[in-house]
Amino acid sequence: MSDEASPLPLHPPVTDWINDFDHTDPKWTENPFPIWNEMREASPVVHTDRFLGCYMPTTYEAVRAIANDTEHFSSRRVLVRDERPEIKNNAAPPITSDPPVHKPAKQLLLPPFTPAAVAKLEPRMRAICNELIDEFIDDGRCDAAARYTKHVPVRTIAHMLGIPEKDGDLFIKWIHAILELGIRNESALLQAVDEMTEYFSAEIERRKTDPSDDLISYLMNAKLPTGAPLEDSHVIGSLRLLLIAGIDTTWSAIGASLWHLATTPEDRRRLAAEPSLMPTAIEELLRAYSPVTMAREVMKETVVSGCPVKPGNMVLLSFPTANRDPVVFPDADRVILDRKENRHAAFGLGIHRCVGSNLARMEMTVAIEEWLKRIPEFRLDPKGEVTWSQGTVRGPRQLPLLF
Amino acid sequence: MPVQLKVHVDPEKCQGHARCKALAPELFELDAYGNAHEAGDGRVPPGLEDKAYLARANCPEFAIEVTEE
Numbered sequence: 001m002s003d004e005a006s007p008l009p010l011h012p013p014v015t016d017w018i019n020d021f022d023h024t025d026p027k028w029t030e031n032p033f034p035i036w037n038e039m040r041e042a043s044p045v046v047h048t049d050r051f052l053g054c055y056m057p058t059t060y061e062a063v064r065a066i067a068n069d070t071e072h073f074s075s076r077r078v079l080v081r082d083e084r085p086e087i088k089n090n091a092a093p094p095i096t097s098d099p100p101v102h103k104p105a106k107q108l109l110l111p112p113f114t115p116a117a118v119a120k121l122e123p124r125m126r127a128i129c130n131e132l133i134d135e136f137i138d139d140g141r142c143d144a145a146a147r148y149t150k151h152v153p154v155r156t157i158a159h160m161l162g163i164p165e166k167d168g169d170l171f172i173k174w175i176h177a178i179l180e181l182g183i184r185n186e187s188a189l190l191q192a193v194d195e196m197t198e199y200f201s202a203e204i205e206r207r208k209t210d211p212s213d214d215l216i217s218y219l220m221n222a223k224l225p226t227g228a229p230l231e232d233s234h235v236i237g238s239l240r241l242l243l244i245a246g247i248d249t250t251w252s253a254i255g256a257s258l259w260h261l262a263t264t265p266e267d268r269r270r271l272a273a274e275p276s277l278m279p280t281a282i283e284e285l286l287r288a289y290s291p292v293t294m295a296r297e298v299m300k301e302t303v304v305s306g307c308p309v310k311p312g313n314m315v316l317l318s319f320p321t322a323n324r325d326p327v328v329f330p331d332a333d334r335v336i337l338d339r340k341e342n343r344h345a346a347f348g349l350g351i352h353r354c355v356g357s358n359l360a361r362m363e364m365t366v367a368i369e370e371w372l373k374r375i376p377e378f379r380l381d382p383k384g385e386v387t388w389s390q391g392t393v394r395g396p397r398q399l400p401l402l403f
Numbered sequence: 404m405p406v407q408l409k410v411h412v413d414p415e416k417c418q419g420h421a422r423c424k425a426l427a428p429e430l431f432e433l434d435a436y437g438n439a440h441e442a443g444d445g446r447v448p449p450g451l452e453d454k455a456y457l458a459r460a461n462c463p464e465f466a467i468e469v470t471e472e
Contacts, residue, residue, distance in 0.1 A: 107436055114437040115421055279425065283461075341460040349463055353418040358437065 011050065018042045022050050023080065023293065023316060024183055029390045033333060036321040044305035051080050053313040055298070056321075060329075060345070062305040063322035066296060066315060067349040073296035073315060074098050075352060079392060080295045080314045081183050092241040093234060095352060102351055108222045108230070109238060109355045112160070112215055118359045121156065125363060128155045129370035137374060137403075141381060145255050145399040152367045153250035156359070157243065162214025163203065170199065175248050183391050193240070200236045215242075242356070250360050252291035252395020253346075254367045259396050260285060260335060261368075262380050267337055272376040275369065281337040282365050287344035288335045290320035291395050294348065319345040320394065378403035407472040408447040410455050412439045416466035426461055427454035439466075446472075 014025045017035050022028070028035055039046050040058035047055050057063045066073050075096055076087050094105035111117065132151055136142040154168035174192040182189030203216055211217050219235045230238075261268040271281055296315040303309065323344045326332040347354035354360065380386065384400025410430050412423070419437040423430070429451055431439050447455045447469075459467040 110419065110436040114433060114435070115424065116433070340457065343461055343463050343465075345463055347420065347463075350418060353420060353463075357419075358421060 018046055019048070020050065021046060021048045021056060021316075023318075023392075024390055026390075029388050029394070032320070032394070033324060036318070036324055037333075040321070040325065043307060045307035045309065047313070051082060051314060052084060054080050054316055055309055055313055056316040056318060057304060058318075058321055058325075059305060060322040060325040060327065062307075063317060063319060063345065064349050065304050066317060067345075067352070069302070070098050070102075070351065072298065072300045072302040072309070074299050075102075075294075075296060077297045077314065078295050079179075079183070080316050081186075083186055084314075085186060092237050092244070094355075095241050095245065099351070104225045105234075105238075106351070106355065108219070108224075109242075112218060113355050113357075113359055115358045118362050121160065121359070122362060122366060124159055125152070125156055125366045126370055128152060128159075129367055130374070133370065133374050141400070141402050143384070143398055144258050144401050145251070145396045148371070149255035149258065149367065149396075149399070150247075150251045152254060152363055153247045156250075156363055157246050160215045161203075161239070161242075162212050162216055167199075170195075171243050171247055175244055178244055179248055179393055180389060180391055196240050196243070197236055200239045201232065204232055204235060245354070246356050246359070248389070248393045248395075249291050249354075250356075250363050252389065252393050253286060253289065253360065253364055255396040255399055256289035256291065256394075257282075257285040257364065257368055258371065258378075258401070259380075259386065259399055260289065261372075262378055262399075262401055264335065265379075267335060268372075268376075268378075270337060271368075272372045275372075277337050278365060278369060280339060280342070282361060282368070283342045283344065284335055284337055284339045286346040286361075286364070287323045287329065287339075287342055288333075289395075290323050290344065290346035291393050292346070292348070292354075293318045293320060293392050293394075294352070295392075319348055375403045405449065408452055408455050409445040409470050409472055410441045410447060410458070411445050411468045411470070412441055413466045413468065414438065414440065416464045418464050418466075420463050422461045422463065423458035423467060427451065427458040430455055430458065 011022050014022050017038055044059045044062040045055055045057050057066055075098055078096055094102045097105050132148050136147050155165050158165045158168055174196050177188045177192035207217050219238055294317040296317055298309055298311045298313045301310050324332045347357040378401045381400035381402045386396055387398040389395055389397050417438050423439050424433050430442055432442050433439055455469050459469050
């Protein structure tokens, strides 16, 4: 997706990563790890004048401090973009909420995503993975990003929501507009949000007369601590969040894991031969290739890791960068499949810990296990090109493999 | 005498990452929201000491205490 010709104004190329960083720069998209190390060696918090002013913490300690400080850092804007559009109520609770509104909104969403709840989805997930693999295994090649890693979360979430799996293509289009085009193009973002709202309004209306046993009905029946049901706008906001947060991210994590295994034969063979390594391997792949970077808005002046931070700026809250901090993770740039101590922040830290983390772990585990069972030997297709998504969620969008 | 260990989850710090439950299911339980607490009175049965320390070392919120009784 990131290789599409963009009609949008391009940012000037970055020549100074310490004082003028830009997470949409092609160099960052292609290989951000040396950039993050350079920034971290310079300062625990760096700043750019781009995006109307934005900080970035570069150490685990600074990322953790900001994630845990909801007094000085608001979640009301969770994307760093060229513009700062007006704040709307019920934007996407609870991800865009601060205390005290945050907790009840989050608690509503948690029960369907506990480890026990998501375990019930595992058989369907395994079937989805095998149905996808059946479609291309005899070809000896495939673009795994387009034909496998993308569809695992789309079909899983469609299954949870009680929506036809074929509507997954719509989900993917909206998410691309919001997360990638939307960084520089407000109208593309708004149009996608409008289309999602219209789609989910129709699904809600249908369930008002014909309730079903799915996540949409669960939200419609959920009660706030006051005993009041959610307004339709709250249900839609939550559904929008689940799609935005649940698809691109998991697609990216599974894709980056397969990319690693395609390019690191010793790890691939070890994991295929020793399935008992899977739990630590999944955590390590999550650490090394964490897909998700969040944002905060500075509300009050404060100091983070000795660095002054001023209101009026955004913060690019890069959990992936924290996860490459060698102070916390020895040999941080190396993937160690049996790393025992792994306090990684791939799902965020503090009150905004990803609601879907248990689901994502299950999807990653199942998708990689089923792939390795069917296709234990694979490599990048030298005639193809791997491309990575730009912006807030990083993962392969083209992943041509031979097997 | 081997020392008796106890684990405790600080409910103010726990955010429901559920790493402790995955690594030491005998020592931790999750509530309906997926947040963790220690199983029973937190006493670590003999042989599970390493799991207690492993859970502590993998908690992203630094919410787990391991103490000697």
